[in-house]
Amino acid sequence: MSNTNLSNSYEEEFDQELVSIFLEEAEEILQQLDEDLLTLEKEPGDPETINSVFRALHTIKGSAGLTGLSSVSNFAHLIEDVLDTFRREGSRIPDSHMMVILDSIELLKKMVTALTKGGMEDLQERAEEIKELLNFIVDLSPQETAPSQTESTFGVKRYRIHLNFDPDLFSTGTDPLLLIDELSQKGELKKINVSLAELPELETLDPQTLYLKWVIVLDTEQPKEEIEQVFIFVEEALEIEEISFQDDLEQLAEKNLEDLIVEEGLVDSQEVEKAKENEKSWGDVLVEKGKVAPKQVENLASERKQAQESREVTTIRVNTEKVEQIMDQVAELAIYQSRIKNLVMDKMAISASSDETRNVFEEIDKVTRQLQEEVMGVSMVPIGNTFVRFQRMVRDMAREKSKKVDLVISGKETELDRKVIEQITDPLKHMLRNSLDHGLEFPEERQKAGKDPTGKIHLKAYYREGGIVIEIADDGKGLDPDKIWEKAKEKGLVEEGQKLSRDEIMRLPFQPGFSTAEEVSDTSGRGVGLDVVYNNISALRGTVEIESEKGIGTRFRIRLPLTLAIIDAILIKLGQNQVLVPITSIIEFLSLSSDQVRSVTGKRPIVQFRGDYIPLVSLSEILGLEANAQTINEGMVIVVQDQRRRAALLVDEIVDQEQVVVKSIKENYSHVEGVEGATILGDGNVALIIDVPSVIRMGLNQ
Amino acid sequence: MESTVFIVDDSRTVRASIEYTLKKAGYRVESASDGSEGLETLKNLQKKGQKPAMIITDINMPKVDGLEFLKQVKAEKDFKFIPVLVLTTESEPHMKEKGKKGGAAGWLVKPFEPEQLVNVVKKFVR
Numbered sequence: 001m002s003n004t005n006l007s008n009s010y011e012e013e014f015d016q017e018l019v020s021i022f023l024e025e026a027e028e029i030l031q032q033l034d035e036d037l038l039t040l041e042k043e044p045g046d047p048e049t050i051n052s053v054f055r056a057l058h059t060i061k062g063s064a065g066l067t068g069l070s071s072v073s074n075f076a077h078l079i080e081d082v083l084d085t086f087r088r089e090g091s092r093i094p095d096s097h098m099m100v101i102l103d104s105i106e107l108l109k110k111m112v113t114a115l116t117k118g119g120m121e122d123l124q125e126r127a128e129e130i131k132e133l134l135n136f137i138v139d140l141s142p143q144e145t146a147p148s149q150t151e152s153t154f155g156v157k158r159y160r161i162h163l164n165f166d167p168d169l170f171s172t173g174t175d176p177l178l179l180i181d182e183l184s185q186k187g188e189l190k191k192i193n194v195s196l197a198e199l200p201e202l203e204t205l206d207p208q209t210l211y212l213k214w215v216i217v218l219d220t221e222q223p224k225e226e227i228e229q230v231f232i233f234v235e236e237a238l239e240i241e242e243i244s245f246q247d248d249l250e251q252l253a254e255k256n257l258e259d260l261i262v263e264e265g266l267v268d269s270q271e272v273e274k275a276k277e278n279e280k281s282w283g284d285v286l287v288e289k290g291k292v293a294p295k296q297v298e299n300l301a302s303e304r305k306q307a308q309e310s311r312e313v314t315t316i317r318v319n320t321e322k323v324e325q326i327m328d329q330v331a332e333l334a335i336y337q338s339r340i341k342n343l344v345m346d347k348m349a350i351s352a353s354s355d356e357t358r359n360v361f362e363e364i365d366k367v368t369r370q371l372q373e374e375v376m377g378v379s380m381v382p383i384g385n386t387f388v389r390f391q392r393m394v395r396d397m398a399r400e401k402s403k404k405v406d407l408v409i410s411g412k413e414t415e416l417d418r419k420v421i422e423q424i425t426d427p428l429k430h431m432l433r434n435s436l437d438h439g440l441e442f443p444e445e446r447q448k449a450g451k452d453p454t455g456k457i458h459l460k461a462y463y464r465e466g467g468i469v470i471e472i473a474d475d476g477k478g479l480d481p482d483k484i485w486e487k488a489k490e491k492g493l494v495e496e497g498q499k500l501s502r503d504e505i506m507r508l509p510f511q512p513g514f515s516t517a518e519e520v521s522d523t524s525g526r527g528v529g530l531d532v533v534y535n536n537i538s539a540l541r542g543t544v545e546i547e548s549e550k551g552i553g554t555r556f557r558i559r560l561p562l563t564l565a566i567i568d569a570i571l572i573k574l575g576q577n578q579v580l581v582p583i584t585s586i587i588e589f590l591s592l593s594s595d596q597v598r599s600v601t602g603k604r605p606i607v608q609f610r611g612d613y614i615p616l617v618s619l620s621e622i623l624g625l626e627a628n629a630q631t632i633n634e635g636m637v638i639v640v641q642d643q644r645r646r647a648a649l650l651v652d653e654i655v656d657q658e659q660v661v662v663k664s665i666k667e668n669y670s671h672v673e674g675v676e677g678a679t680i681l682g683d684g685n686v687a688l689i690i691d692v693p694s695v696i697r698m699g700l701n702q
Numbered sequence: 703m704e705s706t707v708f709i710v711d712d713s714r715t716v717r718a719s720i721e722y723t724l725k726k727a728g729y730r731v732e733s734a735s736d737g738s739e740g741l742e743t744l745k746n747l748q749k750k751g752q753k754p755a756m757i758i759t760d761i762n763m764p765k766v767d768g769l770e771f772l773k774q775v776k777a778e779k780d781f782k783f784i785p786v787l788v789l790t791t792e793s794e795p796h797m798k799e800k801g802k803k804g805g806a807a808g809w810l811v812k813p814f815e816p817e818q819l820v821n822v823v824k825k826f827v828r
Contacts, residue, residue, distance in 0.1 A: 017718075018715065018718060018719055018722070021714055021715050021718050022715040024714070025713060025714045025715050055762055055764065058762050058791065059712065059713045059762075061791065061812075062713060062715075062716055062760075062789075062791060062812040062813065063713045063714075063715030063716055064715075065812055065813025066715060066716055066719040066812065066813050066814075067715055067719065073813065077791075084794075170783060171776070171782060171783065171805060172785060172786075172805055172806065172807040173756070173783050173784050173785025173786065173807045173826060174785055174807050174808075174825075174826065175826065178824075178825060178826065178828065179825060182824065182825060208783075230825075232808070233802075233807060233808035233809070233825070
């Protein structure tokens with residue numbers, strides 16, 4: 001045994017001081033104990049003496065424990081327990097037992113003496129003996145110990161905590177706000193609802209009574225026991241339920257306000273029932289009577305609305321692959337349906353029952369289309385969740401950059417294909433960083449320019465022309481076309497004397513190797529420029545454009561298809577082949593005559609288009625297909641563009657506009673330059689879908 | 703001004719250790735060695751305008767014990783709203799209940815770690 005088994009939390013010098021205080025005190029107590037023991041030898045059962053012994057042991061135990069002298073404390077504790085057993089039972093201590101108790105107290109005295117004089121080790125053996133004897137006298141099998149902490153839990157959990165304090169709480173001197181304050185240190189208080197329902201009129205209010213009840217939602221990584229620890233002295237007031245984040249949202253979104261107001265602990269159901277008996281709206285009654293504050297109801301209603309907006313629509317989880325398979329199957333179904341319709345209607349052209357047959361086919365057509373739309377809808381999710389995540393990112397980044405910014409979000413409910421959302425998230429992130437980094441000025445600069453020191457970035461989504469548009473608009477310094485021009489020249493992207501329209505200059509930042517940042521910054525620099533953003537968006541068959549006004553701000557407008565599975569395209573003919581050109585890349589159809597084509601020997605022919613000269617490309621040559629039209633007089637021209645360039649494609653014939661399901665040929669065949677995919681048309685034929693940017697590139701390299 | 707915590711315990715060791723810990727945590731500390739001295743000291747402190755923000759009392763004390771002292775404190779209209787913490791030991795779990803019934807705000811089981819003490823005091827004193 002050691003006499004230096006001290007609590008680490010005390011400083012050494014204090015330990016010494018405390019030990020000497022203890023020794024001084026212990027000496028007095030032991031003296032008293034000696035006297036008591038003498039009395040006990042004469043009158044073994046004297047209750048008053050036993051009480052005195054008991055108290056002495058109790059004090060030694062407590063003091064020794066606080067001083068960190070656990071050996072002494074534990075031993076005193078043991079004797080105390082034995083005495084306590086007899087004391088509580090009120091039974092007389094048998095003489096034989098009394099002997100053991102006297103011996104043990106004698107040993108305790110020796111232990112205390114040994115603290116100063118040494119020799120604790122020698123007492124060890126005797127102590128064990130006596131412990132055994134004491135245990136023999138009274139069954140001191142270990143008391144139920146506090147349950148050990150349940151297995152540690154990781155990750156944040158959400159708890160709903162109900163606090164129904166005793167109205168008399170104040171009389172114990174407990175301040176509930178201090179406890180809630182303590183709770184706030186255990187995690188994040190997401191919500192604090194106070195029920196005012198029991199709060200009486202001012203005249204009848206007793207300031208010493210607690211009328212309020214709380215319902216608190218806490219997000220914490222700490223185990224539930226930590227919450228209980230906060231309210232340990234008022235545990236009867238406490239009710240904790242673990243709720244899932246989803247449940248919380250679901251509940252908010254789904255329940256009606258009446259149930260919510262009760263569940264969130266603002267009033268109890270009786271109050272609501274009572275209020276409903278009234279002719280006026282129950283909500284107004286509750287507010288009028290002061291049962292709830294109007295603000296509380298407003299907040300609840302707006303929270304509910306938010307929850308409805310932001311909760312995920314999925315109520316069951318389905319592997320996205322399955323959904324894709326269903327989509328594919330439905331698309332096939334549509335194709336075969338249209339084929340069989342053609343076949344049957346051909347055969348029955350003159351038959352009397354053709355009207356009826358046609359009607360049935362039209363019904364099937366309608367149902368198939370609906371089915372297709374609905375299946376497509378399954379994989380559509382609102383973009384809101386993604387937007388909301390940006391809010392935090394922008395806030396953190398603004399702090400880091402010492403800029404002030406409000407991210408204003410709208411169109412959260414706009415839905416689009418999950419895959420599109422996944423792939424647009426990074427480009428959006430990058431563009432937001434770009435706006436914050438290069439668009440918005442520092443607060444001082446803004447103030448000097450007469451602007452609000454807090455900048456604004458609007459992030460919004462909306463449907464337009466069968467697709468979705470995402471806009472990122474800042475009210476920063478705007479893009480300076482002269483600066484862009486200079487930069488592009490410096491980077492070798494344009495040449496001195498080259499004439500570009502303002503629109504074209506504005507598209508330069510999307511060129512590889514261009515960065516408007518005057519110095520590379522951590523967030524938006526690092527060599528990754530807007531060209532990467534552009535490529536990502538193109539891969540989604542989207543487009544992006546910039547509008548900017550110097551000193552006013554910059555707006556990026558991204559147009560995306562709602563889904564990657566379906567594409568709007570123009571069906572054209574090249575000889576016997578049918579080819580699809582995605583509609584998003586098409587600017588115009590032209591019918592030109594050969595005198596509008598200029599060709600210089602050794603150079604590719606060009607045509608004039610809106611005051612500009614663009615290359616004339618034979619699509620059949622690029623794709624290696626036979627075509628009927630060998631000259632421009634025999635065919636049609638489609639003007640297409642990617643972000644940087646335009647080209648005029650020569651084709652035989654323009655057939656129709658089609659909405660088709662894209663099938664990857666990469667999966668079944670291999671990547672073919674200039675081809676994005678294929679589809680099966682209504683007549684059962686296969687048509688290739690061209691990839692416009694690579695067709696333009698190939699054409700220019702011809 | 704820092705808040706005063708008032709300690710009533712017959713053990714000098716206990717008083718010294720509590721005093722040390724609480725002073726380090728930024729509280730003023732006053733103390734008394736038993737219940738009867740306790741009420742006396744409380745009244746004196748009140749006169750000096752140093753009414754304690756909290757009382758910590760042992761239960762097992764000679765003369766006036768902790769539960770009796772608690773009763774007296776709760777009977778005084780000047781003191782009844784002072785939170786009282788009772789010090790118990792593992793061997794007397796029933797004391798928690800007794801203390802609570804008597805109007806104690808909480809309890810602390812001896813021996814305790816200094817942080818435990820400070821954490822409990824913080825529940826009641828700003």
